[in-house]
Amino acid sequence: MKQYLVNFSIKLVVITLFVTSLFGCSKKLEQSNDNGWNDLTKEQQEFWNSFDSNIIFQKEHVKFPLTIETPTYEEVDENNYKSYWIYDDSEPTVLSYEYKDNENFNIIKRGADNGIRVIYTFEKENDEWHLVYVLDESN
Numbered sequence: 098m099k100q101y102l103v104n105f106s107i108k109l110v111v112i113t114l115f116v117t118s119l120f121g122c123s124k125k126l127e128q129s130n131d132n133g134w135n136d137l138t139k140e141q142q143e144f145w146n147s148f149d150s151n152i153i154f155q156k157e158h159v160k161f162p163l164t165i166e167t168p169t170y171e172e173v174d175e176n177n178y179k180s181y182w183i184y185d186d187s188e189p190t191v192l193s194y195e196y197k198d199n200e201n202f203n204i205i206k207r208g209a210d211n212g213i214r215v216i217y218t219f220e221k222e223n224d225e226w227h228l229v230y231v232l233d234e235s236n
Contacts, residue, residue, distance in 0.1 A: 133194035
């Protein structure tokens with residue numbers, strides 16, 4: 098009986114940690130007007146939510162060749178596109194949103210005291226949104 102209680106306790110702790118980590122790792126930020134979220138159109142918000150949460154959707158909505166302006170300027174095609182530009186969570190970052198017009202908006206990824214600053218530019222073309230340009234100003 099004692100062994101059963103120990104095993105049960107261990108399983109309960111593991112399950113609790115797993116469930117807690119699921120909620121703790123969520124990339125969804127609390128959307129507020131402070132970060133420009135409310136300035137985006139509903140269509141832009143819906144597109145971003147899909148782009149941000151689905152890696153397959155993301156790759157389907159990148160206009161190739163994708164220009165990535167860095168100190169070593171790159172042009173990326175479908176074969177060497179890596180989604181880590183959006184999904185890399187190795188460093189703490191905050192997203193802000195910049196409405197340009199109904200056909201354009203930017204997502205700005207800023208680091209917390211780590212020098213990260215990347216601007217992702219999205220455009221609507223033929224009634225579909227695409228990532229068209231990345232400006233990496235990180236240092």
